[in-house]
Amino acid sequence: MARKIGAFGHIVKLISPHFVRPFVKSNKNDFVDAEAICEAASRPSMRFVTPKTESQQTLLALHRVRQAFVRDRVRTTNQMHGFLLEFGISLPVGHAVVKRLPSVLAEHPLPPRLVLILEQLHAHFKYLSEQIRAIEKEIERQLADDPIGQRLLTIPGVGPVTASLLASELGDGKQYRCSRDFSASVGLVPRQYSTGGRSNLLGISKRGDKNLRHLLVQCARAFMLRLDKQHGRIADWTRAMLARRHSSVVACALASKLARVAWAMVTHDAVFERQASVTGA
Structure with missing residues (x-):
C-alpha cells in the first residue's frame, strides 16, 4: 500500500501502531483512529517506519x-x-x-x-x-547477487541466512540515526526503568524481529565457541567480557555489537576488516 501511494507522488510515512495508541481519546472507531494518526504524525519527535521495497x-x-x-x-x-x-x-x-x-x-x-x-x-x-x-x-x-549481503558475510560468525536477513531488514540503513538505534530496534539493548534521577537498566528489551535477534545471538555464540582461534579487537573485547560476566550476557552484548557493525558497514559501504589486537599492536 505504501509503495502504491508513493507511486502517485505522495510522501508516505508509516507509524507503528503502539505509538498511535496513546493518542486515541475514546472508544475505537474510524474517526477517532484517523484523528489519533494525524495527532501522532504531527509530533516532531515521532519515529516513522521506512517502507520496504x-x-x-x-x-x-x-x-x-x-x-x-x-x-x-x-x-x-x-x-x-x-x-x-x-x-x-x-x-x-x-x-x-x-x-x-x-x-x-x-x-x-x-x-x-x-x-x-x-x-x-x-x-x-x-x-x-x-x-x-x-x-x-x-x-x-x-x-x-546482493552486494550488501556479500559484505555482511565478512562479519565473523555471520552466515548466509543471517546476512540475508540483515540485508533485507537494513536496506540502506539510513532510516536509523546511529548503530545503537538499529540494535535497539532488534531488541538487543537493555530495557530502562528509571525514576527520580536514578537509572535502572534491566535485561534486553526483546523488541523487533525475534528471528533476527535469535540469529544474531546464535552468531555471537558461534563466535564465542571458536574464540581461541579468533583474533582482533572484537575477540579481545569478548575475552575481557567473559572474564567478568556470564556467557549468556556476553552473547547478547556481542550480538548487539555485531548488529552495530552490520549497520556501520551498510551505511558506510564498507567491508569488515579485522583490526589488530591492542596487545599485539
Missing part, C-alpha cells in the same frame, strides 16, 4: 517461511521423542538420531499402530528438512 518484502517472506518450517520440524522431533519416551525408549537429542529412526524402531518391540505413527512423523520430518534446505539454497542464490 518489493525485493526486501519477498526476501523477508522467504525467511518467515523458513522459520515456520524450522519450528514445525522442532515440534515434530519433540513429538517423536515424547511418544518413544512414553514406551520407555529414550533417544539422545539431535537430528542425527531422528534420521536413523527406522533402525531404532527395529531394535525395540512397539505396537504396530505406534510404529505407523512414528513413520509418518519421520516422513514429515524429512519433508521439512528438504524444504528448509531448498529455502536456504534459494537464500544463498539471492545473496550471491
Whole structure:
C-alpha cells in the first residue's frame, strides 16, 4: 500500500501502531483512529517506519517461511521423542538420531499402530528438512547477487541466512540515526526503568524481529565457541567480557555489537576488516 501511494507522488510515512495508541481519546472507531494518526504524525519527535521495497518484502517472506518450517520440524522431533519416551525408549537429542529412526524402531518391540505413527512423523520430518534446505539454497542464490549481503558475510560468525536477513531488514540503513538505534530496534539493548534521577537498566528489551535477534545471538555464540582461534579487537573485547560476566550476557552484548557493525558497514559501504589486537599492536 505504501509503495502504491508513493507511486502517485505522495510522501508516505508509516507509524507503528503502539505509538498511535496513546493518542486515541475514546472508544475505537474510524474517526477517532484517523484523528489519533494525524495527532501522532504531527509530533516532531515521532519515529516513522521506512517502507520496504518489493525485493526486501519477498526476501523477508522467504525467511518467515523458513522459520515456520524450522519450528514445525522442532515440534515434530519433540513429538517423536515424547511418544518413544512414553514406551520407555529414550533417544539422545539431535537430528542425527531422528534420521536413523527406522533402525531404532527395529531394535525395540512397539505396537504396530505406534510404529505407523512414528513413520509418518519421520516422513514429515524429512519433508521439512528438504524444504528448509531448498529455502536456504534459494537464500544463498539471492545473496550471491546482493552486494550488501556479500559484505555482511565478512562479519565473523555471520552466515548466509543471517546476512540475508540483515540485508533485507537494513536496506540502506539510513532510516536509523546511529548503530545503537538499529540494535535497539532488534531488541538487543537493555530495557530502562528509571525514576527520580536514578537509572535502572534491566535485561534486553526483546523488541523487533525475534528471528533476527535469535540469529544474531546464535552468531555471537558461534563466535564465542571458536574464540581461541579468533583474533582482533572484537575477540579481545569478548575475552575481557567473559572474564567478568556470564556467557549468556556476553552473547547478547556481542550480538548487539555485531548488529552495530552490520549497520556501520551498510551505511558506510564498507567491508569488515579485522583490526589488530591492542596487545599485539
